[in-house]
Amino acid sequence: MVQPTRTVLTGARVVLPGGVVDSGRVTVEDTRIAGAGTDAERAPQGGAGPDRSGDATRNQSGDATRSQSGDATRDQSGDATRDQSGAEVLDQSGAEVLDLSGCWVVPGFIDMHVHGGGGGSFSAGSPEEALTAARTHREHGTTTMLASTVTGDLDDLARQAAVLSELVEQGELAGVHFEGPFISPHRCGAHQPSLLRAPDPADVRKLLDAARGTARMMTLAPELPGGLESVRLLADHGVLAAVGHTDSGYEAALEAVEAGATVATHLFNAMPALLHREPGPVAALLEDERVTIELINDGTHLHPAVLQLAFHRAGADRVAFITDAMGAAGMSDGRYPLGPMEVEVKGGVARISDGPTAGSIAGSTLTLDLAFRRAVTVDGLSIEQTVRALSATPARVLGIADRVGSLEPGKDADLVVLGEDFRIRGVMRRGHWVVRPELG
Template sequence: MSITLVDARIVTPEDVHDGWLTIEDGRITHVGRGAAPGAGLSLGGRYVVPGFVDQHNHGGAGASFPAGDPEEARRAVAFHLGHGTTTVVASLVTGPLEELARAASALADLCEEGVLAGVHFEGPYISAARCGAHDPALLRTPDRAEVAGLVKAARGHARMLTIAPELPGALDVVRDLVDAGVVAALGHSDATHDQTLAGIEAGGTVATHLYNAMPSLHHRDPGPIAALLQDERVTVELINDGVHVHPAMVRLAYSVAGAGRTALVTDAMAATGVGDGSYRLGNLAVEVKDGVARLAEGGSIAGSTLTMDVAFRRAVRLCGLSLPEAARAASLTPARLLGLDDRVGSVTTGKDADLVVLDEELTVTGVMKRGAWHVGP
């Protein structure tokens, strides 16, 4: 099957140009500039950006990845696909080891089907002082054998594990993760600047939702934020919903890390797309009011109700990123981090035809995954 999209404004990692593209058997085969050589489906001057890649997502549409229920997971993936996210990593939260292993195994089946792009273990090896919406009673000291068991349960689909580098044994676990081909993310941490640097030296390459669940910047005590922002080996996640991070702090992070080291993420939970009310995140009760999710007890922010199209639009409209910069942060940078950039992350010949069509207001009007329309166009 072949389709040509014409009269498009194509957003590449380098620029935005008027042009056309051809898709055959689910892959991009040509990307051209100017008028197309023949007829095709006109997009009427709308933008084409790469499908969004969300490396930190707990669910949506009333469904939760930590539940480890395949049908719930499918529902969440379908919801986020409607908002332009064509690649999703399912994030778990702190829980009993046996529950985490069971959920990872169930979600691994969906990874093998191509529904999910992997599993992210957020906890249980995180700081009690910065645990946020994680059950402090279930936190654990890093243990190499335990972590190896969780990775094994995911059957080759463990993409990332978040760990606090200051905990006893954490650096050995980070090294083991790197050896196993799993991204070691540093976060939910009370680490000092030096402890964070040690985590990076051991192999940590991601800052789990930078700024959140870690000590704030201070001019005499820079803490983890300065270490994570300034190290060229680290990709920083940003939850760009206006609740977790002020636009000025998004601009600050971007000014240091650039699009090559900035990954927009949602940290979405089950309430995303559903509305205010009572929910659960792992074992904890969550109340959502005015679109903000907080623990019923204590009031800590408990994930978000963000979708990637909103994060992308805010990056351009409120944070000053150009369209190519926002597209890299929402697509190519996380794809590269996850080792998927040979297939997704940019509008490039040879890659999967995972595309999002946006109107002048950057609202989604079309979503294509592997050459098949799921929305619009």
């Protein structure tokens, strides 16, 4: 079926910036959201007439009428037609109406930190692999994502950045995130220890230049030589400086924030633990209102009580759920590459298979739809909190909240349809169905 230029979603519980709207309505025109509200606002009770959004309404006989814009909404018999999925097609105007009763409609998810998926990796230096990873996560509701690299030789990272920057320019990705090599050897996790280095500002600048203006974030350990100077360099260039894979203490983390760091890379993971006499970077990053907290909500990286602690202290406006997913996301157990290292996945948990860091957790196999479902069914978060952590907060941090992150008129038509069990039923990106809802 040809994608219509106008799609109307009705009957669902729609999560808007002001809260949840029962029997909600979202209208999409081409690639943009044209309206969002309640079905009750469509027309005056008991008669025909256009609604305030300009969408087609029905007269007392039940036939479709013309919209305020004058678009025809009936076929030659005067009735709307239906396609094979049961969607009502207002054929003369090219619009379709999907009844999503029993479903949720939420903004498209935004992942600030993802390394791969579907067997593809953003670190492979291959546009085909990068697109495979991007498509995999889109099918799970992530309509906007940064492409995260993993520690490697500087020249290799520069080549990877050049490939990824082209996909950013084509609109496939939202930017590049460098995770490593400027991280602590004491907290390297799934990064190759022999390739780590201190964050010399000249090396940092080399990677920024290779990304040709598409670098959006860099994770580094600020306690290393050149760390604070590099944080300032990143801030001056409009690139998010993220504190992560760090062995810093409380005071060093505060200094990094004062220098311009605004993101905590997967808080709690790959950094000193929160102790009552040594609060470390966790306390410093949690308490500062300028810092956005990344959390990996897969049930492996964080205990639910720790996640609740972060939410209670920082609030959903400062929490961004991420996947930190590697190539095995959306795939079965097995062995997969992660940069220059090899990862073995067992029971959905990825760990380094060989070498000095063998056994270390190596990112995740998470997709953000799973993080959503876990948040509301296991962690006890509200729908509104979860949506902010998956959409509005990362959009704000990345500076793209004028285009994505919420269902508001004028923004990109990026949305996710979830069933009552919070499983994916449909995914729309820029007005086109990535996963089309199956109805009826």
